[in-house]
Amino acid sequence: MNKFFMLILAICMLSPLAGAQSPTPSKVDLAFNKWYTYDEMTQALRDLVAAYPELLEMESIGKSVAGRDIWLVTLNDPATGPPESKTAMYIEGNIHGNEIQATEAVLYSIWYLTRSFGNIESLTELIRERTFYFVPSSNPDGRMYWFNDAATPNVLRGGIRPTDNDHDGRYDEDGPDDLDGDGHITSMWVADPTGRWKRNEDDDRFFVRVGRDEEPGGWTRLGEEGIDNDGDGEINEDGIGGYDPNRNFPSDWQPEHIQYGATDYPLSLPECRATATFIMAHPNIAGVQSYHNSGGMVLYGPGASYQKYPVSDMRAMEEMATKGAKMIPFYDALVSWEDLYTTHGDETSFTYEQEGIMSFVNELWSQDKMFGDGELTSRDDTIEFRDLLQFEDVYVPYHEVEHPKYGTVLVGGTKKHSGRVAPLWAQEEECHRNFAFTMYHADEMPKVEWGMHQVRRGPADLWELTVQVENPKVIPTILGWARKHRIGNPDELICETGEGSRVVASSTANGFTPWSGMTIPEDQHRSHRLRNEVGIRSNGxxxxxxxxxxxxxxTLRYVSDKGGTIEQTIELEKTDPIPEGEDS
Known part of the structure; x- marks a missing residue:
């Protein structure tokens, strides 16, 4: 028996043991060293729902321009109540079609949570307390264009709705052309005696610009692969798409001459309309996480300098984003307009500014993670990383192709998966760390709890019941912005009495002491219902x-759109202030 066979036999014998020792085995075998096409993603979701029917439900919340379903998966433990009764986290990916790894991050989240239920205590408790809504791909058309068509790392950001990008009255008539048929749109160069570029003598995968006082280099860059299909003298100026779904939401929407890609009017795109409609119909959503790539960022608003968010909200956002940057090495916590660029009509501005939801964007993958040495990655570092760890699998070597106008040209450069996405072998860690941050976000969503209560005889032989409602989480039950703009319902505390009893008056209180006083409105007419317009603040x-x-x-019932609903019954008999759960 040779050594090779012995090695294979040993591996086969050890493999089942290794699988059995996995702390949280899954009923569905998904790999995260690959990218999922739309059909593969759909099948993976169906497999997960079939394997965990007690936790998962799957539905289509709308159709894309091409008629693809926009799938949403709800994760909820029915033993602790229906989905709408709990504070919810909305997790979405792939609003930009070429930012494909966002889908894998969402898919990983569903897979990891389901396999953890009943196995990992903290995640099991989170699933029992919260509802999760997942949309792995909110732009399936753009995703499938990236998979099926020749593209660059930056295409297709939008979708496939016809757009007249060059304003000539025609639509999508002059997009890029894959001259060599390799599935990648790379650079196109032509020999030119006066050209200001030359082949790099040390590495012919690259061109370098010659100095102003040097002899011509002999090459001119023509741009990306393409032909002047409409005869207007330009190349690739009107391809498919040309709009940005993440500029099509109602909050601070601006027309095209101010915000490129905004399209005709807010929610004119069916994909954005489906997303917004679902979110608006679910006021229990208290957290939104949108995955993009790339850049290595945990982003939060505002998107424009003139939008002034309340200090209390900014403090909570900064605290959480900073924690995220710690959890995901080489990520930065950034304010969108201040640290990146101004955006109008983006999705997370909509969810925060119009729906009162704490919202973050994570830009997956940072090239600064390439060597993980704490230094910013230079161009030379990137080349070395691609050579040593990716084995040059991101390059198309320059080669000759015949062009109908320019004759023989050189075509080559980097492939469409070269820049924005993590290498597949690094993808699972990227998914896991971002998933972990989102679980931290979900755990810090508001959660109302009973604190202490006190019953004593008050004036006119009335019972005086004082009760404390707590929120031990970073996110308040009503964000400062929502309070200011009266977004959503106020919190409400309801006191239901038995027959022959009634609530005479009610208000907030400053303490349990008799002299702490009450501020009772003169026109109070539903004294058994106390509206709390400010909510329960962060850790308050x-x-x-x-x-x-x-x-x-x-019976007391506290109802909060974002913080959940709690209920308790209290006997009217004299007590000192006692914690909830310690009375009879």
Whole structure:
């Protein structure tokens, strides 16, 4: 028996043991060292739903321009209530078609959570407490263009709705042409005696510009592969797309002459309309995570300098984004307009500014992670990384192709997966760290809890019931922006009494002491319902007081769109302030 066979036998014997020792085995075998086409993604979602029917439901929330379903998966533990009864996290990816790894990050999140349920205590508790809504690809047409058509790393950002990018009355008539049929749109060069570029003598994969005082280099760059298909003297000026779905949302939407890619009007794109409609119909969503790539960033608003967010919200955003940058090495916590660029009509501005939801964008993958040495990655570092770790698999060697106008040209350069996406062997860690940040975000969504309560005899022989409602999380039940602009419903505390009893008056309170007082509105007409317009603040609490005539138990129910609903029954008998759960 030779050594090779012995090695294979040993591996085969050890493999089942290794699988059995996995702390959280999954019922669905998904790999994250690959990219999923739309059809493969759809099948993976169906497999997960079939394997975990008690946790997952799958539905289409709309159709893309090409008629593809925009799939949404709901993850919820029905044993603790229906999805709408819990604070929810909305997690989405791939709004830009070429930013493909966002889909894998969302798919990984579903896969990891389902396999963790009942196995990892912290995630099991999170699933029981929260609802998760997942949209792995909100731009399936753009995704499939990247897979099926010749493209660069930056194409197709938008979708496939016909657009007149060059304003000549025709649509999509002059896009790039894959002259060599290799599936990549690379650079195109022509020999030119007066050209200011020359082949790099040390590495002919690159061209270098000659100095002003040097002899001509003999080459001129013609741009990306293409032909002047419409005869207007330009190449590739009106290809498919030409709009940006992430500029089509209602918040601070601006027309095309101000914001490129905004299209005709807010939510004119069916994909954006489907997303917005779902979010607006689910006021229990308190957190939004949108995955993009690339850049290595945890981004938060505002998107424009003239949008002034409340200090309390900015403080919470900064705290959470900074934690994210710590969890994901070589990521930076950045304010969109200040540290990156101005955007109008983007999705997370919409979810925050119009829906009152704490929202983040994670730009997956940073080239600064290439060698992980803490230094910014230079051009030479990138070349070395691609040579040593990617084995040159990102390059198309320059080769001759016949062009109908320019004759023999050189075509070559980097492939469409060369820049924006992590190498496949690094993708799973990228997915996991970003998933972990999103779980941190989900855990810090507001969660109302009962604190202490006190019952004592008050004035006019009325019962005075004082109760504390707490929120031990970073995100308040009502964001400062939502309070200011009256977005969503206020929180509400309801006191239900038995027959023969009634609530005479109610208000917030400053303390449990008798002299802490109450501020009762003169026109109060529904004293058993207390509206809390400001919500429960970050890591904060609020005291409420009811004056009750009559005896018997009362039932308290606190209702918060973002913080959830809690209920308890209290006997009207004299007590000192005691924590919830310690009374009879």
């Amino acid at each position: 609490s609020q005291l409420f007081r009811f004056l009750i005539e009559g005896d018997g138990p009362v």
